Amino acid sequence: MRVLGIESTCDETAAAVVETDENGRPHILSNAVLSQIAQHAAYGGVVPEIAARAHVEVIDHLVARALDEAGVTFDELDAVAAAAGPGLIGGVIVGLTTAKALALVTGKPFIAINHLEAHALTPRLTDSVNFPYLLLLVSGGHTQLVAVRGVGDYVRLGTTIDDAIGEAFDKTAKMLGLPYPGGPEVEKQALRGNPERFALPRPLNGRAAPDFSLSGLKTAVRVEGERVSPLSATDIADLCASFQAAVVDVIVDRTRAGLRAFREVAARPNALVVAGGVAANGAIRAALHQLATESGLKLVTPPPALCTDNGAMIAWAGLERLRLGVTDDLSAPARARWPLDSVKAEVPAEAEAADAETPLPADKPLPEKPHAAAAGPSA
Secondary structure (H helix, E strand, O other): EEEEEEEEEEEEEEEEEEEEEEOOOOEEEEEEHHHHHHHHHHOOOOOOOHHHHHHHHHHHHHHHHHHHOOOOOOOOOOOEEEEEOOOOHHHHHHHHHHHHHHHHHOOOEEEEEEEHHHHHHHHHOOOOOOOOOEEEOOOOOEEOOOEEEEEEEEEEEEOOOOHHHHHHHHHHHHHOOOOOOOHHHHHHOOOOOOOOOOOEEEEEEOOOOEEEEOHHHHHHHHHHHHHHHOOOHHHHHHHHHHHHHHHHHHHHHHHHHHHHHHHOOOOOOOOOEEEOOOHHHHHHHHHHHHHHOOOOEEEOOOHHHHHHOOHHHHHHHHHHHOOOOOOOOOOOOOOOOOOOHHHOOOHHHHHHHHHHHOOOOOOOOOOOOOOOOOOOOOO
16 A cells, blocks of 8 residues: 655645555655745744745645655555644645645545644554554644554543643743744753753642643743843753753653553553654653653654654555545545544444454564655654
């Protein structure tokens, strides 16, 4: 099977082709990404109207490039998939409409993908992870702990009650006068700062419910910054280090609570998976690796290019659904909001049973022809 995937939910325009070989192993044939960081940098964040117009300008080029790099034609595709949400609605419409038009003209099946489901299923593309597993989804717009039990079978165990973790990183960077995008800048500053200088809170630590709260931590950074203002380079580095250390502690504590909650909705997880743009943060990865080791689990972290928004994850999610016989008609709507735990796959009973009994190959699949432009830092 071979699927074209299109992604345009935020500030990356992306198109990719993913296939499975005769043994069921997935291969990324192409993964073309164009980031809009330069267009939004002057505003310190993503401007929805600018993002939508930028998608329109490049999406045809990206699709053509993905097909060319994959060495395939439309006739050689089995389906066309696109992210139908959640995201900035103008951008979602651009990618979704493009995919529908291509499916209509070529006569190929169309598959509407939940952007969050694409993140959730990426570890099956990169590391052949079998269900069930615990997903920590951390990005600029989302922070969730999810029990991934199967394609279209997700139980949200916890989420943020205010800011997403990526949003907190970006807003902290903006408060400290760091350039956009803020997440990588905070991490860079934290490497040379003292994480113990400022006593920042760890919101919700110790609570049984695996939810997150970041707004109080962000406010605490502002209060400490105002207390020592004007800020020197050392002050900024120490604030970043203290903030990142607090976030890491919160993530570990909340994920540990998520592992306890997982047992109530599924068997023991096969892995702990972290995905989304914030998953590229080295300190967060290191702390979660230690937690996974202590819990007797494998930590799966897709490569950074597949943690941020990309077309390969959309194509793979489409392929996962297609091989279960799940497709969509052209009336599938664009959605600004689309909770992951509401995504249901109407899978024939015999296909569902076969999928449950046939695990993915144990060998880690390697992309055959990786092609990617620089992707943005947040999902």
